[in-house]
Amino acid sequence: MSEVAIETRGLGKRYRRLWALRDFSVSLPANKVVALVGANGAGKSTLMSMAAGILPASQGEIHVDGRVVLLSQDKPLYRTFSVAEMLAFGRHLNRTWDQQRALTWLSRFDIPLDRPCGKLSGGQQTQVAMAVALGARPAVLLLDEPLANLDPVARREVTGELLAEVADSGMTVVLSTHVVAELAGVGDHLLLLSHGRSRLDGDVEELLAQHARLTGPRAAAPPVEGEILQAQHTERQSAFVIRTLLGADTPLAEPWKAQPLTLEDLVLAYLKPHRSLGEEL
Amino acid sequence: MRGLIWLTWRQHRWPIVASAVITAALVALMLITASDLGSMAAKCLTTAARGDCRREKTEAVPSHASYLMNSVVFLPVLVAVFWGVPLLAREFEQRTLPLAWSQDVSRLKWLTGKTAVMLVLVGTMGTVLAAASIHLAHQYHAYTGESLFEGTQFQAGGWLPLTLGLAWLAVGIAAGAATRRVLVAIATVGSLWIVRMVGMVWLRPRFMTPVTLIKPFSLTEDGSRPAAFTAADDMSVNSGSVPFIDVHGATHPPGLVVDGWCGSADVDVNTCLHQHGIIGTLDKFQPADRMGTFHLIENGMNLGLFVLALVVAWWCVKKARTTVG
DSSP, X not given: OOSEEEEEEEEEEEETTEEEEEEEOOEEESSSEEEEEEOTTSSHHHHXXXXXXXXXXXXXXXXXXXXXXXXXXXXXXXXTSBHHHXXXXXXXXXXXXXXXXXXXXXXXXXXXXXXXXXXXXHHHHHHHHHHHHHHTOOSEEEEESTTTTXXXXXXXXXXXXXXXXXXXXXXXXEEEESOGGGGTTTOSEEEEEEXXXXXXXXXXXXXXXXXXXXXXEOOSSOSSOSEEEEEEEOSSEEEEEEEOSSGGGOOOOTTOEEEEOOHHHHHHHHHSOGGGTTEEO | OHHHHHHHHHHHHHHHHHHHHHHHHHHHHHHHHHHHHHHHHHHHHSTTTGGGOOOOTTSHHHHHHHHHHHHHHHHHHHHIIIIIHHHHHHHHHTTOHHHHHTSSSOHHHHHHHHHHHHXXXXXXXXXXXXXXXXXXXXXXXXXXXXXXXXHHHHHHSTTHHHHHHHHHHHXXXXXXXXXXXXXXXXXHHHHHHHHHHHHHHHHGGGSSOOEEEEEEEEEOTTOSSEEEOOOTTOEXXXXXXXOEEETTSOEEOHIIIIIIIXXXXXXXXXXXXXXXXXXXXXXXXXXGGGHHXXXXXXXXXXXXXXXXXXXXHHHHHHHOOOOOO
C-alpha cells in the first residue's frame, strides 16, 4: 500500500468567478486520521467532493490511492428505505461490500434494521450512513463534518470506533470539520484550509511541538524569532502565539514563559483573522 | 446493472405497480369495448339489422371507446409526471444524489441504468397499450365510420402512444434534472404538454400540402339535405367549415348557404341548392393513403423529442454540482 492516500498538484475549483480552491498541492499520508479544518467556505467540501470523484477539478490534478467513499455533510439517506435496505443499497451499488462490517457497526449503536431511515433520530441516521460508508470497504473514507448532530458522548464513541477501524483495516480517514473540539485526540495529521488554500499541513504531534504561547512583560515582539500568529497585549503583559523550531521547549530569559498549545489553540490561532495581531486584551 | 434495477424498483415500485395495474385495466377494457364494437359492426352488415344501426359515436359503446382512446393519448403526460420527474428532481430535493453518486457507480452510469430500466418498463406497457388502442381504433372506425386519420383515432393509432410515452418519460426526466424541484418540474411538464397539444393540432394537418378537391353532392335517401361525399379515412383540413362551390367556380361560406339561402323550414334544400347553382363542396384534406407517412412523421418527432430530452438530462447531470465549498 502506498504511503500517500491523497495527493494534489496545483488543484483548483472555480464556481463561476469564485475560486473555492486554488493552486492547492498537498500529500496526505495513508493509514492515518487526517483532520481537515477550516472555516465555513474554506473549501473543505469542495476538496472532499473532488477527492470522491463527484466534482471535476477546474485545474490541476488529484490522485486518491484506492477506493474512496464520501460521507457528506448532511448524511443523505433514502428516507423510505429501512436500515436493512440501505445496506442492500450499499451491497448493490458497490463492487466490494462487507455486510458483516456494516452490521457490526450498526449493532454497536443498537440501530434497528427494520425501521425506515426517515423515522430514525439524527444520531441514528449518522450511524446508518457510517455503516453504509464502512461496508463499502474504502481505502479512503472522507467524512465531511459528519458528527455535528451527535451529542458529545456519542461523538466520542464514534470517533473511538473510527480509530479502531483505522487501526484494524489500514483505512485512511479524512475528517473534515469546523468544530475544532471534535478533533481532540483524533487526528494524526492536520490540514488547515483558509480561503481555498492550504494554511497548515503536517503531523499533529510535530506541529504542536513547533508552536508555543509565550507570555511576558509588554513588548512589541516576542523574545525569540519565529512566525507570529497571534499577539495580544494588556497594559503590563504581552502574549504571543508563535511558530518556532523548538516550540514550548524554546529557552527563554525570565520572566518570559513558553506554554505548549492544544490542537484547538493551534487551529484557532491559524483560523483567527490577521486583524487579531496586536489586538488589545 | 442488477444493482440499478434493484434500486429503480425499490425507489419507484409504487408508480410501477400502479402503472401496471392501470395498463392491465385499460387493455382489458379496450379489448372488451373493441369486441363489442366489432359485434355491433358485424350485426349492422346483416340485412335484417341494418335498419336498427345508428352507427353514431354518441352511443354508449363508441363513447366508451372514445374515452379509452383519449385516456391512452393522455397517459404520456402522467408517465412524465409520475415516472420521469421524480427520477432526478426528488433526489435533488432530498439531497440523496451525493450518496448515490459516491458509490461505485458513476453519475452517468447511474442515470443511464435507471433511465434504461424505466424505458424498458414504459416501452413494454406502451407497446401493449398501443397495440390494444390500434385494435380499438379500427373497431371504432368499422362501426362509426369515423376516419382513422382524424383526432383521437389518429393519435391512438400508428404506435403513437408508445413513442409518445417514451418521449414524455424523457421529458419528465429532463424537466426534473433542469429544475431540480418536483413541483416546478411538474408545472414545466404540464406547460410543455399544453404547448404540444395545441401545437400538434395546428401542425399535424400541415405535415404535407393538403389536396384540394371539389366533392359533388349525392343526396340522402329522402332528398331533404345534402350529404357531402367523404372518403372514409381522409383527414379534413377545413376546420369544420367546408365552403360550397357553384357552377361558376365561386365559393360560398356554409353559413350563408345552409342558414341563409336554404335555411327556411319551408324550403327544399335540394331544390334551393340547384337554384343557387351549388354543385358541391370544396374540400381540403389529407388523403387516407398518407396516414402511414403522417404516423411516421409524428413518431419521428417523438423520437427527436426523446433524444433531445435525454441529452438535456445527461448534460444537467454531468454539470450538476452536488456540494459547495
